Amino acid sequence: MNALFQTWPWYISGFLIAMVMLSLNYFGKVFGMSSNLRTLCTMAGADKFADFFKFDWKAQRWNLAVVVGAMIGGFVAVHYMSDPTNVDLNPKTIEQLATMNIDAPNGKLAPQALFGNEIFESPKMILILIIGGILIGFGSRYAGGCTSGHAIAGMSNLQLPSLKAVIGFFIGGLIMAHLILPLIF
């Protein structure tokens, strides 16, 4: 029982993520989280501004149900299945974070410095989160998918475009983590 509360090992987690994708395939759907962002834009009336948003969003309701389920899953996992041993980082990572004034996890999923409610009082932090979101939303639509659609579903379907996108994800991620983040914090 205890093992459920601790950090789930990578081989179990990876296996279960594949099962999530395969179940959706079995239901005749394709795994992809970022397309929900397009659906939400259309529901909010974006189809009045660009043809890209003119599609039958109701055919995507199943994916919104996946999103709602995932949100409930996140709630349950954080509120009823967490443990102080969670997010046991490499000590070197913690040292590096300290030099950027980013707090160590101590069981938390996300640093207070970036995600605590105090950030609503910091224009800089608000801007960072919004800009990060813009890059994610714009980039995933430009590339036609995100970590789920390309890295998991596309790669499992042996798609060359997905391999290019995933290499792109890592190039961008490495540039951010090594060159830009130290300048911001």
Place this chain on the structure above:
Amino acid sequence: MSNYLKYLLVGFVFGIVLTKSEAVSWYRIYEMFQFQSFHMYGIILVAIGVGTIGVQYMKRSGMKNSNGEPIVIADKEPGSFRYWIGGIIFGLGWALVGSCPGPIFILIGAGFWSVTLILLGALLGTFLYGVLKDRLKH
């Protein structure tokens, strides 16, 4: 409604797995990009490995989906530019705020209210792409 129940359930499992594996954690993404842990690479590689076996089996065995139709998974459009450039832009955001679209929703569900700002940005970014699409090289 019962049609959507199975999707709700799949999403529920997805949300728990991503949270308990800590793939939703900004810390884990940072650690991954610093090459200081195998954890995230292990998750992605096992997911792709098991996924590949499953997808190839489904496609080749002639297995039917739950509606009794053959399982068809559309190929991605061929191309290069959009995948490289879109991918890099996405990666910059992924490493900055430590979450991709799935985790954005999962974290909001878990009560991280600051992540609503990331969602707001992501919707804005999606909207910008839609508006600019025809003027972008693909």
